[in-house]
Amino acid sequence: MKAVAFTEFGGPEVLRVLDLPEPHAGPGEVRVRVKAAGVQPYDAAVRAGWEPPGLVLGWPRVPGNEFAGVVDEGELEAGTEVLGFTAVRAAAEYIVVPASDVTPKPPEMPWEVAGGFTAGTQTASIALEALKLRAGETLLVHGAAGSVGTAAVQLARLAGAEVVGTASASNQDYVRSLGATAVVYGEGLKERVAPLGVDVVLDGAGGEALDLSLELVKDRSRILTLVEHERAAELGVLVSKSGRSAARLAELAALYAKGDLRFHVRRAYPYTEAAAAHREIETGHGRGKIVLTFP
Ligand SMILES: NC(=O)c1ccc[n+]([C@@H]2O[C@H](COP(=O)([O-])OP(=O)(O)OC[C@H]3O[C@@H](n4cnc5c(N)ncnc54)[C@H](OP(=O)(O)O)[C@@H]3O)[C@@H](O)[C@H]2O)c1
Structure with missing residues (x-):
C-alpha cells in the first residue's frame, strides 16, 4: 500500500510516499481503506522527533491520528463507511484498528470532513468535560479558530455557556460565526478580555495565553x-487526558449530521502533497482543519 512515511526525523521534506506492506485485520479489528486522514500539530511533532509517551513506534513511521474510510476486512460488514482514531499510522491507504475505535460515518458528512473530524472534536469534548463547564459560565478559548478551538467554541455554546474566543484579526469573523465573542490576541489582550468576566479557560495557544x-x-x-504539559504540572492546571471513544465520536458526528456542529476544512491536500500539508500546519495559524485525501 501507499503510505505517507518518514525514515528519519526532520522537517516536512523527510515525508515520502512509501510502499509498505498492507496490514490485515485480526480478531476484534477492522481494516479500513482510508479516504481521508487529518493533519495535526501532533503529526508534525512526531515527524520532527517527538516520541509520544507510551507508544513504541517502529520504522518507517506513518503519521496520522484520525481517519475516515471504508471497512474492507474484519468485524464490521465490508463497505461500512466509518471514521475513527488511532495513535499514528492513519496517513496510509489501509489502517487496521480495534473495531471499537471507529463509528459509522453519517451519510451527509463528506470524506474530507470525516477524515479530520475526530481529533479536534474529541479533544474539545474531553477538555470541556474535564473543566466541568456549566451553562451560564463564560469560557475563554485561546486559539478559537483552530481545529480544537472551532469545536470547543461550538460545544460550549451548545452546553449553554458564553464563549470568548481569541484569534488573529483575520479570523475574528470566523470565530464570531461559531458563536463566540471574538477577541484579537497579542498586546493588550488582558484589557480586552478581563471585562468580559471569564470563569473557565481552554488554552490552545500556550505561553502568554496561559500566563x-x-x-x-x-x-x-x-x-x-x-x-x-510541563508547566501545567508545576502550576496545577489541567491537561487533556485520554477519553477518546467511539461513543463520544458518534455523539459528535450526530451533532454534525443535525447541523449543530459545523466543521471547516481549511485545505484538503492529496496524500502525495503531505509535506505541503505539514508546512501549513507548522505555521500555527489558520482556521479549521487540514486533511490528506486518498483516491
Ligand atoms: N493535548 C491534546 O490532547 C491535544 C490535542 C489536540 C491539539 N493539541 C494542541 O492544541 C493546540 C491547538 O491544536 P489545533 O489542532 O487546534 O491547532 P491548529 O488547527 O493548527 O490551530 C492553531 C490555532 O492557534 C491560533 N493561534 C496562534 N497563535 C495564537 C495565540 N498567540 N493566541 C491565540 N491563538 C493563537 C491560530 O489562529 P490564527 O490563525 O488566528 O493566528 C490557529 O487557529 C496545538 O498546540 C496542539 O498541539 C493538544
Missing part, C-alpha cells in the same frame, strides 16, 4: 492547557 489565564481565573482546576 494571562492564571491572572484571570484563580481556581486552577478551571484552566486546561492543550499545549504546556
